[in-house]
Amino acid sequence: MWQAVKVLVIDDDERRRHDLKVILDFLGEPAVASGYREWQEVAARNSRGPQEFAAVIIADCYKQQSLKTRIQQLWEWDRGCPVILAGEHQDPDESWEPYLRHLIIGNLPLPPTYGTLLDILHRAQHYRNAVAAGNAHAHGGRPPHLFRSLVGSSRKIQDLRKIIESLADRDMTVLIAGESGTGKEVVARNLHYRSPRSKGPFVPVDCRAIPEELLEAELFGQAENTDAGTPPRGGRIQMAEGGTLFLNGVGDIPLDVQPKVLRLLQAGTYQRVGGSEIERADLRIVAASHHDLETMIQTGKFDEQLYFSLNAFTIETPALRDRTEDVPLLINEVVARLEGEKRGSIRFNSAAIMSLCRHPWPGNVRELANLVERMAITNPYGVIGVSDLPSKYRHLEAEEKERATVEELTTGYQPTMVSMADRALLPESGIDLKEYLSNLERNLIQQALADAGGVVARAADHLTIRRTTLVEKMRKYGLQR
Secondary structure, eight states: OGGGOSEEEEOSOHHHHHHHHHHHHHTTOOEEEEOHHHHHHHHHHOSSOOSOOSEEEEOSOOSSSOHHHHHHHHHHHOTTOOEEEESSOOOOOTTSOHHHHTTEEEEEOSSOOHHHHHHHHHHHHHHHHHHHHHHHHHTTOOOTTOOSSOOOOSHHHHHHHHHHHHHHTSOOOEEEEOOTTSOHHHHHHHHHHTSTTTTSOEEEEETTTSOHHHHHHHHHOBOOBTTTTBOOBOOHHHHTTTSEEEEETGGGSOTTTHHHHHHHHHHSEEOOBTOOOOEEOOOEEEEEESSOHHHHHHTTSSOHHHHHHHTTSEEEOOOGGGOGGGHHHHHHHHHHHHHHTTSOOOEEOHHHHHHHHTSOOTTHHHHHHHHHHHHHHHSTTOEEOGGGSOGGGOOOOHHHHHHOOHHHHHSSOOOSOOOTTOOOOOOTTOOOHHHHHHHHHHHHHHHHHHHTTTOHHHHHHHHTSOHHHHHHHHHHHTOOO
């Protein structure tokens, strides 16, 4: 019953919770109403929440336990569920941990008005979606357009991982620069989930996708307009309280909004659109841009002081053409995702892999992922050769196709797909089997550690070996978590 509803109402007043449920059902937001003790019994039987609720509404009965205790219990039961306080209540104070304060996304007067209720439920859904997407990535899953962690064994990716590790626990603003499709959001999520703010939400904002006239209100929120009858509305900054706000496409923020972002960075304060009250924000800002911001400053399209505030530290995401040795691993990742989502499978032969390694990849990792998915649609469960690739990806002549061997591909490369059913081809010139197997084992361990976020036990599970065995192999190859 509980997994079919959108809103959970917890109130010890039977009549009031019944009225709230009737209103929500009428609005098309199926609800379940429960007393506090009844909910505790259900929570005790189900130690993890169903993670299906858009929101939990708690009404003003705090006789038995404090509000903080109830919010703590809700967080332990379902960490991604936003909380709405209804009726009279005690506001959270500074003694509350940030990850508990940010769960409360708004207040609902009783009886609620139609506009206020719809607005706060809309905000709750935005919050829920942002947290759910972030949690999926943190626990080994990821949104469909993202790769697990930072896939690759190239020197550039190894250096990038080291920079992230050194910056993650420092609560400083970071600017991520790089071409489109190089994985800037992946870097931002890594910074968040390796930081002390990992319990808080990761809220991405694509500044390029929001119309200029709406971006300010989307970021800062909207103050109440009594003349127009519109209730106050929180923005993405409020959603990110206690966590990380990721401003993707920061170069596309309108000039008249940039000083307000600068104030948020320098003073940690902001004002809602149409409001005069100054509000404080407890969050970390990570920004990204594929534009050359210094050039934009010279042409008067970007605020110089905002650039200096954002540029406390800059991370450059490498272009795929500068780390083509990672192409086989990235293909591996996309194919594994397709198989995991039961959307088919595919293999690339050695010649096709070599051809793809010679491509300049103007669209970077995103372009590669789109190509693999396209090939899986047009050649389901097939083996892709050079002739099967679109013409612009064919960079091998006929005689070169015959010479493309596993030896060429494994010199600094990963195998295209690790499978017990695959058959490796022995080069005519022979191979140093011990060195080949050692390199293969080392690379697979590196990938397992990256996928598991450095958790050795989880990486050992991926490799189907004991944890102590993995530790010994890590020591043998000089690998760190």
